[in-house]
Amino acid sequence: MMITTWQIDALGASSRDTFVGALGSIFEHSAWVAERAWDKRPFATLDALHQTMCGIVDAADPALQLALINAHPELAGKAAIRGELTAESTREQSGAGLDQCTPEEFAELQALNHAYRERFGFPFILAVKGYDRAGILAQMRRRIDHDRPTELRESLAQIYRIARFRLEALISEH
8 A cells, every 4th residue: 555645734735634534544543633633734844743633632631542542453463363453553563573473472462462451441552663573572561560640651652653653654844
């Protein structure tokens, strides 16, 4: 699948439908972030757009933030097995080698995903770019010992990193 890239100024000048269509998947299954960002145009830089979108999430009701967290798939989880990931998540997870796990790695990922969800009530989220499977597993093992407020904050921070990577793949400032 080819990714269309946008100039930041052209995106800012686009219609609401075009803007939301282009940016609606930056935050997983949460087009509401792009819808609210459209009202805050124009954006001079990718940084300004990213900061605005993250600010929208920060200002959102905690229940909406939790819904955003829960919209993310588990790493190498059921949605991946069933082929139900978004195109973005599929690229990100396969880029980290999660589609090539050994049986032992897969079993540990499944066990950690389950334990994490049981402990916190939402999926483990990590911006996997730059990680290999061993690094991802190490992060999961480390974070399982956090408390829930820490993991809520960390999950949003990881979502913001994911959003940044997705924006960088989509938008050019020149």
